[in-house]
Amino acid sequence: MSITYLEAIREAQYEALRNNPSVFLYGQDIGSFGGAFKATKNLNKEFPGRVFDSPISEDAMVGMAVGAAVEGARPIVEMQFADFSSVGFNQIVNQAATLYWRTSTPCPITIRMPSGGTAGSGPFHSQSMEAIYAHYPGLVIVTPATVEDAYWMLLDSIAINDPVIYCEHKFLYYHLKADEIGTRTLPIGKARIARPGRHATIVTYSAMVHEALRAAEELQLDGYSIEVVDLRSVKPMDTDTILASVARTGRLLAVGEAFPWGGVTAEIIARVASEGFHLLDAPPMRLNSKDTPIPYHPNLWKAHRPTIATIAAALRRLLRY
Amino acid sequence: MLLSRVLEEKLGSLYRAGGRIVGGVYLGKGQEAFSAALGIQLRKGRDIYGPLIRDQAGRIAFGESLLDAVRTYLGAVTGPMRGRDGNIHRGRPKEGLMAMISHLGSLVSVVAGGLFARRLAGTLHDSVGATSIGDGGTSTGAFHEGLNMAAVEKLPLVISVANNQYAYSTPNCRQYACVDLVDRAKGYGVQGVAVDATDLGQCLEAFDAAVKRARNGEGPQMVVGHLLRLSGHGEHDDASYIPETARKGPSSVDCLPAAERRIIDEGWMNENELKDLFTEARGKVDQAVAKVSKEATPDPFKEKWQALSSEELAEGHHEA
């Protein structure tokens, strides 16, 4: 028996619905159809009256979740693709994110965002929105990279009394498998050392963790041992774990799939530069997608995002310095 | 209509065969009459058209070339989207053919904006703008804001609403609570008509009249067509959620054979002449696909990785 990243997301929602009567699910095609990716398969049958097909109205979907949360519900909203959350942006960053600060009323909503690129998906079904939302005070942004984290971090997200943006990577949905969900992983806010190393640190998150691990294996053949830090949540960002890793290796490469201006990788570099400058033996580096919308054709898409090859090349430059 | 059906059948089979079509294929099967009836009312070069997911027929009627369609689906660099965007996300805005983004409802205000600018510049004359939406797309704020704005500005905008009863798997009853989507027109202060969109004759008459009213300065027009989506949402989807009752219901009529029967009954063409039309369409489609199959796909090393037209403002690489 093995379980995929996508099935872990379904299982976590099953558990949440089972254990907490105030949880309900709202999103397009998530009822009897089970969602565009089948992340809610059969949940409407198992929990009648708690899984709803919504109209194509992202703004209203989030707004209604906020209102429900005020009344004590713990709604999970599924965006069909993270990209469409831009239509609900106002309700997310202005309504949900400010509610507690303005009124002392917590806003326990979870917004699931199928994120990131897959071949042939093009500019409007591939985006990574974590940095946009992380910019706004009042939101927690999680980016699970493993099956275990997909499960436990979703349960934790639902339990948190604040709005959580749960970025699930579509590239990991089917091919990332684990034997079992396993025991509870680290709490949200703690990064994980995905691979220990001595010569350089890669800090990354979500699907890029796996590309980074493969690049690290490639450099192992050249005799370098590369540490890979999986952030798990980009906000809060576990600066202590990042600094401790850089203290061990003296070299930092931050890798992300999102657009290059600002963003998570820039935040990592800024923190290390200001709080751990003395730890660095080389200028910190970052690797992101290119500064264009995400292309449709696989030839272009593959070159737009960081790959094992470009990560390995960046590492070699970092190590040569 | 016919060319559209033949082309889409080809695209569907290329998708199923695997290989050059990456990503989705979205067909307009059953919606050709409704889509084409709007497209042929528009004059390429003078009117603005913003087609959506199921408007292959309208695109052909408007004058988009088969090559533009095939090149975009196959991601050829020679096409209007150069492999940067794919399938139905294509257009030539400078020629009045808007390139849809995925976010539903977003084109309504864009087409309205084109008309608004023409009026400001004194170049509107008798041109109109037209765009399409599905039943699901009418639930977006963008649709509401766009149509309300067009009505406030009294722009010559024709909006066609293809109510095919489903938005992906979601039936109408989970999408809206009015009796007929055409009831909304009144709320916006626009003129609305509803037609049986499986009947080419009704579609032609409705769009002919609506476009004329828009050209005459009577403000936005809404035409709602009732039909059934005869394909999956995309070719990846078997649409097993559509119940037998709907599949056999009055809206499930396929507009294409219905139109053929009418043509034969009226004596406008005989069966052999119709067959010849099909053969001709197949020839055109096969030729286009054969040609594009030999054309280059994008090369990341030749690609200009730049999203700004102002070269002097474009930043260099941010890469490590």
Ligand SMILES: Cc1ncc(C[n+]2csc(CCOP(=O)(O)OP(=O)(O)O)c2C)c(N)n1
């Ligand atoms: C704002 C937004 N949310 C979600 C989607 C995902 N999506 C793409 S097509 C579709 C269903 C559209 O249904 P409808 O408007 O009825 O058009 P049809 O496919 O039936 O022609 C959905 C939910 C989207 N494109 N845009």
Ligand SMILES: [Mg+2]
């Ligand atoms: Mg529909």
